[in-house]
Amino acid sequence: MTPSIPNSLPNRNRRKWLINSACLATTGLIGLTRKASATGGKLRVGMTPAFLHDQHRLLDEWREFMAASLQRPIEFVFRDSYRETMDLLRLEKLDFAWICDYPYLHLKQEVRLLAVPLYQERPYYRSYLIVRKDNTQFKSMADLSGSVFAYADPYSNTGYLAPRYHIRNLGHDPASFFRKTFFTWSHRKVVEAVASGLAQGGAVDSYIRDTLVHVEPELALRTRVIWRSPEYGFPPFVSHRSVAASDFQLMQKHLLEMSATEKGRSLLTRLNLDGFTIGNQSLYEGVARMMRAFGEA
Amino acid sequence: MRWLFNLSFRRKIPLWTSFLISLSIFVVGAALMTRAYEDMKRAVVISASNLGHTLANTVAPALLHDDVWRAFEIVRSPIGGEPAQTPVQVDAVVVLARDHTVFVSSDPDTLPTLAEPPALGVDWVRLSTRLGAESNWPLVLEPDDSDYLYLALPIIDRDAQLGHLVLRYSKSVFHPWFIDSLWHGVEIGLLVLAVLIPINWYWGRRMATPLVDLAQRMGTILETVPAPLPPDLYPYEDELGQLFQAYDRMALALRDKAALENEMVKSERLAAIGQLTAGIAHEINNPLAGLITVVDTLKLQRDLDPRTLRQLELIDRGLMQIRDTVAALLVQTRVQARPLNQHDLEDVHTLIQTQVSKRRVRLEWSAAMPAELPAPASLVRQILINLLLNAVQAAAEGGRVSLWLGRKDGAESSLSMVVRNDGTLLGDEQLAHLFEPFASTRAGGHGLGLWVTYQIVTQLEGRISARNIDGQVEFLVNLPLGEMPCSTASA
Numbered sequence: 001m002t003p004s005i006p007n008s009l010p011n012r013n014r015r016k017w018l019i020n021s022a023c024l025a026t027t028g029l030i031g032l033t034r035k036a037s038a039t040g041g042k043l044r045v046g047m048t049p050a051f052l053h054d055q056h057r058l059l060d061e062w063r064e065f066m067a068a069s070l071q072r073p074i075e076f077v078f079r080d081s082y083r084e085t086m087d088l089l090r091l092e093k094l095d096f097a098w099i100c101d102y103p104y105l106h107l108k109q110e111v112r113l114l115a116v117p118l119y120q121e122r123p124y125y126r127s128y129l130i131v132r133k134d135n136t137q138f139k140s141m142a143d144l145s146g147s148v149f150a151y152a153d154p155y156s157n158t159g160y161l162a163p164r165y166h167i168r169n170l171g172h173d174p175a176s177f178f179r180k181t182f183f184t185w186s187h188r189k190v191v192e193a194v195a196s197g198l199a200q201g202g203a204v205d206s207y208i209r210d211t212l213v214h215v216e217p218e219l220a221l222r223t224r225v226i227w228r229s230p231e232y233g234f235p236p237f238v239s240h241r242s243v244a245a246s247d248f249q250l251m252q253k254h255l256l257e258m259s260a261t262e263k264g265r266s267l268l269t270r271l272n273l274d275g276f277t278i279g280n281q282s283l284y285e286g287v288a289r290m291m292r293a294f295g296e297a
Numbered sequence: 298m299r300w301l302f303n304l305s306f307r308r309k310i311p312l313w314t315s316f317l318i319s320l321s322i323f324v325v326g327a328a329l330m331t332r333a334y335e336d337m338k339r340a341v342v343i344s345a346s347n348l349g350h351t352l353a354n355t356v357a358p359a360l361l362h363d364d365v366w367r368a369f370e371i372v373r374s375p376i377g378g379e380p381a382q383t384p385v386q387v388d389a390v391v392v393l394a395r396d397h398t399v400f401v402s403s404d405p406d407t408l409p410t411l412a413e414p415p416a417l418g419v420d421w422v423r424l425s426t427r428l429g430a431e432s433n434w435p436l437v438l439e440p441d442d443s444d445y446l447y448l449a450l451p452i453i454d455r456d457a458q459l460g461h462l463v464l465r466y467s468k469s470v471f472h473p474w475f476i477d478s479l480w481h482g483v484e485i486g487l488l489v490l491a492v493l494i495p496i497n498w499y500w501g502r503r504m505a506t507p508l509v510d511l512a513q514r515m516g517t518i519l520e521t522v523p524a525p526l527p528p529d530l531y532p533y534e535d536e537l538g539q540l541f542q543a544y545d546r547m548a549l550a551l552r553d554k555a556a557l558e559n560e561m562v563k564s565e566r567l568a569a570i571g572q573l574t575a576g577i578a579h580e581i582n583n584p585l586a587g588l589i590t591v592v593d594t595l596k597l598q599r600d601l602d603p604r605t606l607r608q609l610e611l612i613d614r615g616l617m618q619i620r621d622t623v624a625a626l627l628v629q630t631r632v633q634a635r636p637l638n639q640h641d642l643e644d645v646h647t648l649i650q651t652q653v654s655k656r657r658v659r660l661e662w663s664a665a666m667p668a669e670l671p672a673p674a675s676l677v678r679q680i681l682i683n684l685l686l687n688a689v690q691a692a693a694e695g696g697r698v699s700l701w702l703g704r705k706d707g708a709e710s711s712l713s714m715v716v717r718n719d720g721t722l723l724g725d726e727q728l729a730h731l732f733e734p735f736a737s738t739r740a741g742g743h744g745l746g747l748w749v750t751y752q753i754v755t756q757l758e759g760r761i762s763a764r765n766i767d768g769q770v771e772f773l774v775n776l777p778l779g780e781m782p783c784s785t786a787s788a
Contacts, residue, residue: 148365148409148410148411150366179411180365180410180411182363182364182365182366183364183366184366185366189366193366193369196369196405197405197406197409198365198366198369198401198405198410199410
């Protein structure tokens with residue numbers, strides 16, 4: 001999963017060439033940065049397990065739609081864990097990324113908030129605590145003490161941070177509250193782990209679990225939600241700080257106007273989203289508070 | 298049980314062979330099925346250990362990093378959505394940690410993570426005990442009272458043992474599969490039987506039918522003279538065929554014996570009759586000669602009145618008739634030894650010509666002989682005249698009579714005479730008594746012609762026989778030739 005170095009070289013060369021040509025042209029554009037891309041270079045967008053990132057056909061259509069809308073080649077980059085996408089962002093292998101709110105706060109220095117998806121008309125979501133539907137003995141987090149528990153990802157808010165914060169608020173140590181915990185590296189697989197009985201409980205993104213109820217009801221409905229967390233800001237789209245202002249605006253405009261076109265609406269419907277909003281830092285105050293509680297920020 | 302062995306071959310052969318075919322199919326089938334069951338178990342173990350090695354290697358990093366989900370995805374991969382349908386399909390895959398608790402299993406419902414062996418049942422306790430002591434991998438465990446077969450392998454990363462991988466196979470799948478195979482076997486067996494049994498019945502009957510036929514013939518051999526076997530009854534050269542040939546030879550010998558006995562009885566009877574008649578004739582001849590002399594003497598007396606004379610002549614004629622009859626009965630073959638020559642035959646031809654013309658019979662004459670033959674001419678003439686006149690009388694009006702005379706098949710030592718006529722064929726009763734005196738059925742005959750002929754032939758040590766052949770009556774005489782007979786045999 002290490003970034004491939006040979007692939008990066010042409011980019012660096014091109015970047016140098018672009019810088020040189022831009023300087024020679026002395027256009028003096030404000031947006032001129034190290035990643036000048038006014039000439040129409042490829043934009044790389046990181047996709048994380050923050051949503052149902054294995055719907056490849058849907059994502060292909062979205063990529064084509066995005067490329068057509070931006071008049072730019074677009075590459076979607078998929079990684080199996082949040083950590084890997086974060087690393088790619090840090091290494092500037094990505095221009096944009098759809099990441100979870102928790103990594104966003106980790107990467108605050110490297111990225112800028114681009115847009116926040118609207119889920120059920122609002123830029124919020126929650127963490128769900130789920131158990132097997134036929135398992136009626138579990139009614140709250142306290143009942144799951146000493147059980148096997150499935151987390152989504154160590155950099156997931158709803159799949160890791162929020163449930164641990166909840167346990168902590170209940171007066172327990174999240175590290176020893178469960179007999180055993182493991183990561184599934186995807187929210188969908190948390191649902192699967194709980195549905196199959198591998199874990200007695202799991203923490204999952206409310207957006208993904210609710211979407212699964214529509215997309216894969218036979219899987220999702222084998223689980224039951226026993227606790228809902230407070231609302232947190234929805235996983236945002238971010239851009240690397242090095243992305244040219246023009247590209248930033250271009251992408252932001254594309255996302256914000258997506259709901260205005262028929263194709264865009266159709267894609268949003270299939271993503272179970274309503275559109276995008278600009279959003280702001282205050283949406284993520286709840287996550288920041290939890291991180292502070294664990295001494296992470 | 299004995300009745301089974303008493304059955305006819307017609308049933309016994311097909312029954313026995315059918316039984317043996319069925320038994321062979323059953324035994325071979327059972328052996329194959331047992332073998333198939335063992336093979337299947339071996340196939341399960343081989344397939345399990347291949348799968349086990351692959352899974353153990355793949356799952357090692359996940360176990361090393363305590364990645365339950367990755368391990369779960371790995372152990373779940375060989376499990377189909379449906380319950381196992383074939384014996385080689387694994388029922389459950391379990392990764393046991395070092396302490397033999399479940400790290401992960403493909404079926405978390407019954408084999409949950411962190412479960413300890415006692416919680417999983419007695420099989421797992423046994424397995425756990427064996428795992429600690431085992432050094433010969435893979436470990437195959439098949440408890441008799443269990444529905445499962447287990448195969449275990451260690452999970453090793455470099456030289457560190459991280460835990461064990463256990464594959465569980467459902468034996469309950471073995472049995473339906475085995476039963477299924479068994480039914481297939483039975484179906485094929487029945488199919489083979491359906492083909493073989495009719496062939497076997499056909500072959501058995503084919504062999505038994507001639508045998509049964511032979512047995513029936515043998516059963517009646519004492520009561521009747523056996524008829525020859527139909528040639529197509531069993532036209533092969535095997536032991537059965539040899540038996541039939543032997544039977545045929547025996548039947549032929551029996552027929553010949555019967556004919557010979559018949560002939561002997563006939564000759565003896567005729568000889569007895571000959572002796573009797575000769576005796577009577579002598580007894581009559583002596584007083585007869587006296588009577589004739591007396592009558593002759595009386596007739597010479599002068600003073601006889603005509604009435605007495607007439608009566609004397611009446612007595613004389615009667616006595617003459619008696620003498621003639623007795624003379625005919627007393628066949629005399631005492632002759633001069635003149636050999637037979639061509640003229641004798643010509644004489645015979647001439648002598649019978651009157652009768653031939655009268656009856657408008659066509660006479661076919663075929664006499665091939667040298668100028669002279671060492672046979673008594675007068676006796677041969679008498680035989681020929683008797684037989685030919687008989688034939689002419691017996692032939693239909695305008696019918697046909699034939700004579701063949703010569704040496705049959707070039708036999709130098711005998712003379713054959715064959716006389717045939719196309720008249721009414723002889724009945725069995727007639728044939729039996731043909732050569733007896735007064736046996737004639739023909740009006741006008743005194744019934745002594747054939748008797749005389751028979752006596753002559755017999756006294757010449759020849760043979761005479763009569764038969765119906767090709768719609769004709771045939772008399773065949775064979776006379777031995779040789780030194781000019783000078784026998785003076787008389788009855």
